Amino acid sequence: MKPILPEHLLDLAALLKERVGLHIRKDGHAALRIAVTARLDELPEIDDAASYLALLRSEPGGDEELRRLLPLVTVGKTSFFRDERQFRALEAILPGLVSRAKGGGRKLAIWSAGCATGEEPYSIAMTAAEAGAGPEDVEILATDLNPEAVVHAARGTYDPRRVREIPEPFLSRHFDRDGDRFHVRAGLRRLIAAIRPHNLVSSIFPRPADGGWDIIFCRNVIIYFDTPTTQGVLTQFHNALAPGGYLFLGYSESLFRLFEGFELTEVAGAFLYRRPETSGRLGAPAPLPAVPARPHLVPMPVQPPAVRHVTFAAPERAHTPVPLPPQAYPGTPAPAPPLAPQEYLDGAVALFADGRFGAARELLERQLEKGGEDLSVRLTLANLYGILRQPDRARESYVAALALEPLSAEAHLFYGIHLLSAGDAEEAALELSRALFLDPDLTLAHYYQGRCREAQRDVARARLSYRNALEAYRRRPAGKRQAFLGYYPDIPEDGSAFARAAEYALAAL
Numbered sequence: 001m002k003p004i005l006p007e008h009l010l011d012l013a014a015l016l017k018e019r020v021g022l023h024i025r026k027d028g029h030a031a032l033r034i035a036v037t038a039r040l041d042e043l044p045e046i047d048d049a050a051s052y053l054a055l056l057r058s059e060p061g062g063d064e065e066l067r068r069l070l071p072l073v074t075v076g077k078t079s080f081f082r083d084e085r086q087f088r089a090l091e092a093i094l095p096g097l098v099s100r101a102k103g104g105g106r107k108l109a110i111w112s113a114g115c116a117t118g119e120e121p122y123s124i125a126m127t128a129a130e131a132g133a134g135p136e137d138v139e140i141l142a143t144d145l146n147p148e149a150v151v152h153a154a155r156g157t158y159d160p161r162r163v164r165e166i167p168e169p170f171l172s173r174h175f176d177r178d179g180d181r182f183h184v185r186a187g188l189r190r191l192i193a194a195i196r197p198h199n200l201v202s203s204i205f206p207r208p209a210d211g212g213w214d215i216i217f218c219r220n221v222i223i224y225f226d227t228p229t230t231q232g233v234l235t236q237f238h239n240a241l242a243p244g245g246y247l248f249l250g251y252s253e254s255l256f257r258l259f260e261g262f263e264l265t266e267v268a269g270a271f272l273y274r275r276p277e278t279s280g281r282l283g284a285p286a287p288l289p290a291v292p293a294r295p296h297l298v299p300m301p302v303q304p305p306a307v308r309h310v311t312f313a314a315p316e317r318a319h320t321p322v323p324l325p326p327q328a329y330p331g332t333p334a335p336a337p338p339l340a341p342q343e344y345l346d347g348a349v350a351l352f353a354d355g356r357f358g359a360a361r362e363l364l365e366r367q368l369e370k371g372g373e374d375l376s377v378r379l380t381l382a383n384l385y386g387i388l389r390q391p392d393r394a395r396e397s398y399v400a401a402l403a404l405e406p407l408s409a410e411a412h413l414f415y416g417i418h419l420l421s422a423g424d425a426e427e428a429a430l431e432l433s434r435a436l437f438l439d440p441d442l443t444l445a446h447y448y449q450g451r452c453r454e455a456q457r458d459v460a461r462a463r464l465s466y467r468n469a470l471e472a473y474r475r476r477p478a479g480k481r482q483a484f485l486g487y488y489p490d491i492p493e494d495g496s497a498f499a500r501a502a503e504y505a506l507a508a509l
């Protein structure tokens with residue numbers, strides 16, 4: 001076992017804060033230790049945590065290693081019933097899928113891919129159990145790349161802080177309390193067929209005993225993969241799903257312009273991807289790289305794709321559960337689901353187009369109040385506050401966006417642009433360098449970095465940034481426009497305006 005001392009974890013947390021803006025508190029150090037252990041196991045030539053830190057700080061290999069470490073570090077970033085809307089959608093589709101599977105003489109098969117420390121698969125199991133499904137109806141497979149996380153998931157023991165997302169009736173029905181530890185009960189475990197390591201960046205995907213998966217959860221995992229890797233993984237998911245099966249992705253992971261094999265479906269206010277009933281196997285994906293080369297921005301639609309709105313009857317329950325707190329986990333989907341964040345955004349964009357910025361702001365503020373946090377709404381609103389010359393509110397909104405998703409390249413990018421316009425070139429440069437770590441192809445981040453360097457009177461680095469902007473623009477794939485999460489009506493999308501501006505700036509320096 002290679003030693004990892006507390007001071008190594010402190011240094012690593014500081015490095016992650018500086019390079020990607022990820023804030024890891026003291027209570028997240030256990031997860032950090034798990035992540036470093038997993039990386040050290042993969043690196044026989046690195047003897048201890050101090051040498052590992054030296055590797056992370058080295059040029060040019062450090063960035064590459066940091067990209068491998070990041071998805072493991074964020075292993076701590078999971079929770080029970082994460083994205084409540086998706087669990088309402090799961091509850092709505094379960095009865096139909098269970099009876100379809102039963103009709104075919106098999107169990108409903110669900111795979112939680114990238115299950116981290118188990119909160120996701122146990123939340124799925126609780127949802128199924130509460131809908132009256134037992135181990136004879138449902139089997140759940142949970143997998144993760146990180147073996148330490150898998151051990152934690154298999155143990156099924158959580159501290160009070162982690163279980164506070166579980167509505168009280170579920171907690172007492174499915175967990176045993178032992179002092180300040182909560183253990184998953186055997187009844188719930190029986191729904192989980194296996195918990196084991198699996199790397200999604202591999203050519204072998206697990207399959208249920210009969211047919212394909214009815215549901216795959218792969219949330220907040222592909223966000224760390226580069227485009228070819230993501231497309232390869234999605235092709236495999238498509239082929240591994242039964243026709244009509246559902247893919248649950250993280251709420252900021254849109255497949256628009258990235259993968260066309262699924263239909264986008266709205267169920268109980270959540271967006272799900274579905275393998276069409278009639279679609280056959282897709283061709284072999286492009287060869288997968290050995291490891292994700294670098295993260296990418298998952299583009300969001302400029303014009304959203306067609307969405308099928310699916311209405312489900314309220315699921316019939318096999319037993320009557322104790323009434324649930326309405327806020328935390330409404331028992332049945334409302335007959336008329338609330339507007340999804342995307343629909344509010346579309347409304348706000350229409351108001352932008354009319355120049356009615358104040359009305360757009362009110363609409364988005366209302367959505368955040370009623371519908372809860374959403375990254376694209378947050379970012380659009382932050383930009384809008386900037387346009388409306390409300391810098392303090394803009395700043396608050398960017399900070400809230402980053403608290404929601406510390407690894408969002410857009411959040412760092414637009415916060416950086418905002419800080420620069422507010423005259424804080426130092427902080428702006430830091431945010432822009434984080435955005436560029438997360439996505440080195442962001443032409444406009446390079447361009448604004450050049451502006452920061454000019455403001456800091458650092459001509460050499462300004463030149464370098466403008467050259468990087470031109471280079472990033474040249475190497476963009478043909479016809480590709482940079483699309484961002486959220487709407488920025490004041491910012492051109494295709495990067496050519498920034499490449500031109502970088503050329504002028506270079507000529508003037």
Ligand SMILES: C[S@@+](CC[C@H](N)C(=O)[O-])C[C@H]1O[C@@H](n2cnc3c(N)ncnc32)[C@H](O)[C@@H]1O
Binds near residue numbers: 071078120143198
């Ligand atoms: C941010 S957590 C998401 C956990 C959970 N799905 C959720 O949304 O709450 C990302 C997880 O993906 C796992 N992961 C990263 N790369 C992976 C890969 N190539 N194959 C399988 N799991 C991977 C990490 O170990 C981590 O546990």
